[in-house]
Amino acid sequence: MKDHIKEIEAAIERYIPQEKVAEQQLVDAVRYSLNLKGKRVRPSLTLAFAELCGGSVDAAMPFACAVEMVHTYSLIHDDLPCMDDDDFRRGQPANHKVFGEDIALLAGDALQSMAYAAMLSDEAVAAVGGARAARAARILAEKSGLLGMVGGQVIDLSMEHQTVGIELVRLMEEKKTANLIEAACMMGCVVAGAEEEKIAAAERYAHAIGLAFQIVDDILDVTSTAEELGKPIGSDVDNEKNTFMSLLGIERCRETVEWLTEEAIDALSVFDGDTKDLADFAVALANRKK
Amino acid sequence: MKDHIKEIEAAIERYIPQEKVAEQQLVDAVRYSLNLKGKRVRPSLTLAFAELCGGSVDAAMPFACAVEMVHTYSLIHDDLPCMDDDDFRRGQPANHKVFGEDIALLAGDALQSMAYAAMLSDEAVAAVGGARAARAARILAEKSGLLGMVGGQVIDLSMEHQTVGIELVRLMEEKKTANLIEAACMMGCVVAGAEEEKIAAAERYAHAIGLAFQIVDDILDVTSTAEELGKPIGSDVDNEKNTFMSLLGIERCRETVEWLTEEAIDALSVFDGDTKDLADFAVALANRKK
Structure with a gap:
């Protein structure tokens, strides 16, 4: 899974104008956030599923970069004062603290x-064909948009300072966190020309690890130390947030993570190729300590 | 040009979820701004160029709706307190004044x-083919993005409170105003399968009317009355903005509008069909009083 991080980062850089332009400040701001060292989980998943379905890393790369660009835009907007008002992101000043x-x-x-x-460039379309490029880009648009990731943000905002049920928390996290991971995995399959069954399996895998990731996040916010986690803990309780932890408690949260991890691994069974890395990744996410 | 406004508005509405959803507030906010009665210039141009190139209105409609959606997003973000901080848009409260x-x-x-x-839906792709849909969507992405409309906004911000040359004002307005109109016109040709020469001509027409539109805007801000214009006048001078008027003066501005209108009409000569409406539109833009 980590094999392609350097290639992904080099590919992203190629989408940023290199020559000096009149709107240089904007280019610098875009580069700043794209360069914040993240784990590049989403683009890595796009490439992993493309390879698993017999596609090439090169052909899938524009789609991998695109999902990271969408993820990055969402982080910049999330940190703005009218949203979470966070001054730091990945240990560095938030974009608006540097650029306004x-x-x-x-x-x-x-x-x-x-x-x-990126996804609809001549090069990207030539490599995978117009129909596949269009479908992959549409998946990203839908999963990241009105009834997807952005919708999840709005549900999250609507839940503030009131008690809600577990179904709404689950729906919110499915949209806010899982949907973009689903797009990442599905796009890899789509651009590689995979059968519908495999695209659906990639969605199921991504849905399971996306939710598991979030539940582990909620658990660690309660059980970890700030030192271990590298960020403040207890913020969910302090903010009286509705989380899987506040609504289910630690035992049911741990059971659910275990169940979701099995679900993710089970989803991989329809693929012919080597799914060990993707299975290991699901287990590592479940067991992470930070 | 005005023939299709009702169809465009009905088509846009069909992209908005009709059933009640958990993120209803977001859906309501999206609908609110899409429903503000604008002139629908950009989508009308997409349809006009599609018809001129022998394409169908139905096939071009998703692309027409898309350019209006991008225009609408840019207006919402423009009005935010961290940007222009405008409380009103088209005589109605700005989106953030209603929804936060x-x-x-x-x-x-x-x-x-x-x-x-919208542009990459199964229906849209089936009607025009994956390659054309992808190309049209890419044109919109490029013309509205980093080195296009958004770049123009940043150049505009960078010019505040300093004197700059006419070239930079022109570049700013080409990006901020003309680029999206170029996308609207070019997309109409692309989805109708027009030759490269026609796509380039549509871009030239749009570039000319886009700049002319902006110069007329600058002129009216000085010469009109608030009553006639339906919005406050003199704001450019008050804000010491660099505009075509402040840098060229009224005579050269009027000459330039005239020249650009001829340029727009000249660009239409490569098309075989009836270009009277598009020529009339260029003239009407140049002569508008509000």
């Missing part, structure tokens, strides 16, 4: 359009 | 993804 709120807003907007320009 | 800044930000984000979901 106006440029940060526009950098997020530009990143979203960059994602589609 | 957080929802307005997310409504803009969702509208951008909706545009790509």
Whole structure:
């Protein structure tokens, strides 16, 4: 899974204008956030599923970069004062703390359009065909949009300072966290020309690890130390947030993570190739300590 | 040009979820701004060029709706307090005044993804083919993105409170205003399968009317009355903005509009069909009083 991180980062850089332009501040802001060292989980998953379905890393790369661009835009907008008002992201000053709120807003907007320009470039379309490129890009648009990731953010906002049921928390996290991971995995299959059964299995795998990831996040916010986690703990309880932990308690959370991890591994059974890395990744996510 | 406004508005409405959803507030915010009665210039141009190139209105409609969605997202984000901080848009309260800044930000984000979901839907792709759909969507992504419309916004911000040359004002307006109109016109040709020469001509027409539109805007801000214009006048001078008027003066501005209108009409000469409506539109833009 980590094999392609350097290639992904080099490919992303190639989508950023290298020559000096009049809107250089915007280019710098876009580069700043794309360069924050993340784990590149989503693009790595796109490439892993493309390879698993017999596709090439090169052909899948624009789609991998696109999902990272969409993820990055969502982080920049999330950190803005009118949203979570976070001053730091991945240990570095948030985009708006460096470039100002106006440029940060526009950098997020530009990143979203960059994602589609990347997926629909002549090169990307030539490699996978117009129909597959269009379908993959549509999946990203739907999973990240109105009734997907952005919708999840709005459900999260609507839950503040009131008690809600576990179904709504689950729906919120499915949209806010799992949907973009689903897009990442599905796009890998789609651009490789995989059968519908495999695209659906990639979605099922991603849905399970996406939810498991979030539940582990909620558990660690209660059980970890700030030192171990590398960020403040207890913020969910302090903010009286509705989380899997607050609604299910630690035992049921741990059971659910275990069950979701089995679900993710089970989903991989329809693929012919070597799924060990993807299975190991699901287990590692479940057992992570930070 | 005005023939299709009702159809466009009905088509846009069909992209908005009709059933009640958990993120209803977001859906309401998206609908609110899409429903503000604008002139629907951009989608009308997409349909006009599609028809001129022998394409069908139905096949071009998703692309027409998409350009209006991108335009609408840009207006919502423009009005936010960290940008122009405008409380009103088209005589109605700005999106963030009705729904709050957080929802307005997310409504803009969702509208951008909706545009790509519309252009790349199974139906849209079936009607024009994957290659054309992908190319049209890429044109929109590039013209509205980092080195296009969003880039133009950043150049505009960078010019505040300093004197700049006419070249930079022109570049800013080409990006901020003309680029999206170029996308609208070019997409109409692309989805109708027009030759490269016609796509380039549509871009030239759009570039000319886009710049002319902006110069007329600058002129009216000085020469009109608030009553006639339906919005406050003199704001450019008050804000010491660099505009075509402040840098060229009224005579050269009027000459330039005249020249650009001729340029737009000249660009239409490569098309075989009836270009009278598009020529009339260029003239009407140049002569508008509000």
